Structures are given as structure tokens and as C-alpha cells.
Amino acid sequence: MAVVRAGAAELGFAEVAPAWRLRSQQFPSKVGGRPAWLGEAGLPGPAELACSLCGRPLAFVLQLYAPLPGRADAFHRGLFLFCCRAPPCCAGLRVFRNQLPRKNDFYSHEPPSEDPPPETGESVRLQLQSGAQLCRVCGCLGPKTCSRCRQAHYCSKDHQAVDWRCGHKQACRQAGNVDNTIPDHNFLFPEFEIVIETEDEITPEVSEKEDEPEIIGSMGEAPAEELESMAKHESREDKIFQEFKNKIALEPEQILRYGRGLAPIWISGENVPQEEDIPDCPCGAKRIFEFQVMPQLLNYLKADRLGKSVDWGVLAVYTCAESCSRATGYTEEFVWKQDVTDTP
Template structure:
């Protein structure tokens, strides 16, 4: 949910979209799948994408295209969010920002085509124009290589083992197109485009406090004391979060986009 002028916000909704709309050259905002990297060089390495708690590779959760008006160096700007999805951890979160001027070595100066004429179906490109190879499992930088075929690239030993078990063992020496095909490893989140719409001016309804009048005895008094204490010590972050919750309650199906 991005704040706009005069209190207006943009609401983000996750919707199905053709594959071509979710590629880097379309500057997408999306949830799940492999990251559509903006800058095609200088990507974060495996060390930066490992959970600080359990050490496992983080999974790509979403990205938001968020250019900054008036900033020549941020004509194109995307934010990438990664998370740990390995139970019982599920604790790691990491955000990366990438930005480019309008004139750059990766994309045309003119806006991208809004047609799918160049769509090639469900093929997967695991090598960037810069020459960097991506992991077959997660789509992040893949410095490791299969010692047998020297074609499959991985970010980590964990993902190399996962891919080996799910088909690479058989396909290792049989295909010259490993960079265009990759099985579903069940590691990625389902992929959807984030479509934004401007929210109409709506006055949020007052959120009523839950009535605890029927709660009796010492438990009721303890709850009331805790609530009073929390209200007295509410931090700035708590206030912002409550305001955020009240705003998204108007459209429960929206995705939350950073401002």
C-alpha cells in the first residue's frame, strides 16, 4: 500500500498474468516465482541470501516496481523481499533495492511493449545478458555448477541436491537446453502479478474496541490492566502499524505495497 497525495493510497491486488508480463523488461510488481531482476549484474550473492538464523537459502517472496519521480538515478527502481520458509525457523527477512537511470546498458530508453508478441511460453531463462548464471531452483545468483554436465548452476549445495533428486540426475547428460527448462521444486511461492489501483477517498469507519464488560473476575482485571499499559506505552511504530491495519481493512484482498 503506497501513500499518495492528499491521503490517497494505491492498493495492490495479486492477479494471474501471462509469463511475458512478469519478465524483467516489463518492470513488474509481482509475488512469487523467480525474481525478475532489475539490474542484470551485481546481484546479491548466496551469502546475502542466506537466513541469518538457520543458514538456509531465503525464498523470493515479492518485488515492487517503485521508481522515484525527479530522481534521474532511480528512473527504474525495484524493491525485492526474501524470506525464510523452512520450518521451524521461518524467521529471516531481507530486502534489497536496485535502481537504474533511464539510459542504461540493460533496457531500452523507450517504454516496453505492452503486447506478448515476444512471449515464448513457460520457458525459463537462467542466464542473464550480463553472462551471470542463475540457480535452477530459486532464480538467484548461481556460482556453483554441476560437476557432471557443467551446465546447471546453483546458489547452494541445498538447491543442487534438491534439483538432483527432482530430475536433474536423469536429465544431466541428456539435454542441451537446461537453461530453458526447470522442474517445479516446490520451493518457490505461487506467482502472481501485483496490479495496483488508486483507492477512492473513503473515510475509515471507527474501529470499536472489543467489549470486555462480560469478562469477570481477576482475569478480566488483568486484561484491562495490560491493555491500559499497552495504550500508555504505545510507540510510534505501534501507532503507524495500527493506522496501516485500519487502512487495509477497507480492502482485505489487497497486497501490501511499501511507500
């Protein structure tokens, strides 16, 4: 159970962990695999987990266990981030929040044991306590059923087709053989635990930038003000990127930074959201920054094996300042993507 606490800036690192530590009962923070759902009511459905740009099912990127101290209704609290990994799109992003009081329908009142549970033989969870079925490919709600065997469940036609190609075509004919033959569909991201550490306050020496080289020769026809403003823009761009590098230099492996209500650090001066770019929560409250995903995570996702792939500089997640509990189930929050600019 890697708890992220509001207040200080905390860093997340990806580490290999035994599968049991990444199950829902352990309240994990983790990357990849299938989501370890927190509350089992009101899961986002196939429509909410479809890419808003291309319509294909989104892939689970990571989840954070981020309870709010002092909030009885958010004794447990999880944030779940999804992205589109279907080429050529690879651009859609969505994030959901779920929270539960300590007394709830799904988990014990006591914290989970630090020891591995007795082996149940259950490798992949395909059913919720309510009986609702999960998709064999992505682990999200699977309201569609294979019409032949009536045992395999999917979120979408898309994933049914993937599973069919990956072996369900054979397993479908063998009754009772469906659940324990889940192939690698080449859809999920590799799975890691996210280990949280508080950021060291010591900031590394900021290397003084060398003097700007003189531009020799004719300035051509460009007006002086334009050149001046270009130069200013470029040096501002350099400065922001340099600050970003300095900030992560001590812990270059960090895959995320958590700090509810803190300011994100941007990799570029381009495409920084203004206040009006962050939509309010439907409850009426403002959304505030909660965590950011760093470009280092891309190394763990190994997403580029498919060619055109997911990419980002920074993903900044903003959540309801009130962390409202109006709706039971999963509430969509807001994610802002900033790319690495390729300005010279």
C-alpha cells in the same frame, strides 16, 4: 508495468497474469516465481541471499517497481523482498533495492510495449546478458556448476541437491537436455502480478466499541495498579488491532500498502520499532518507511502446505531516505517483522 508512486498511500493486490507481463522488460511488480531482476549488475550473491538465522537459501517473496519521480538516477527502481521458508526456521527476511537511470545497459530508452512480445520459447531465464548464470531452482546468482554435465548452475549445494532429486539425476546424463527440463522444485512461491490502486480516502464507519464488561468478584491478590495497567494494555492492544481492521475493511484483499515516507499501520501494539531500531543506511542517511506487506499475502503464498511455515502480521520495509546510488547493483535495505500477538 505497475508503477507505485511516492506520495499517496497505494494498495497492492495479487492478480493472475500472463508470464510475459512478469518479465524484467515489463518492469513488473509481482509476487513469487523467480525474481525479475532489474539491473543485471551487482546482483545479491548466495551469501547475501542466505538466511541470516539458519543459512539456507532465501525464497523470493515479491518485488515492487517503485521509481522516484524527479530522480534521474532512479528512473527505474526496484525493491526485492526475500524470506526463509526452510522449516523449522522460516524466519529470516532480507530486502534489496536497485535503481537505474533511463539510459542504462539493460533496457530500452522507451517504455515497454503493452502487447505481448513475440514468443521466444524462453520460459525460464537462466542467464544474464553478461553471461552470468542463474540458479535453476531459485533464479538467483548461480556460481556453482554441476561437476558432471557442467550445464546446470546453482546458488548453493542446497539447491543442487533439490534439483538432483527433482530430475536432474536423469537429465544430467542427456547432454543438451538440461535447460528445458526445469521441474517444479516445490521451492518458489506461486506467481502473481501486483496491481496497484490508490487507496480510497473514505474510511469506513468506525464501530463504537461496546462498553467494557464489568469484572465481577474478587480481584484476588493482584495489586490494583497492576490490574489497571493490564487492562489499559489490553484495551490499547484491542484498539490498535481494531484500527488495523478498520483501515483494511474497505479493501480486505490488499496484500501490501505502499507510501514512501508515510507511517505504517501496525497490527499490534507489541514490537513496534522505535526510531533507533531502524538502522541508518550505510551512506549515512536515515531509512524511512516505504511499504508494508499485509498478512493477506500469506493466503496467496500457500506456504503452509509444508507444515511449519512463514508467518507474519506485518512486514514493514524501510529504505534509504536518499535512495542513495553510491554502489552499483543491489543495496540491502531493512525489514521489520511484526507478528500478530496472541494476547487475549
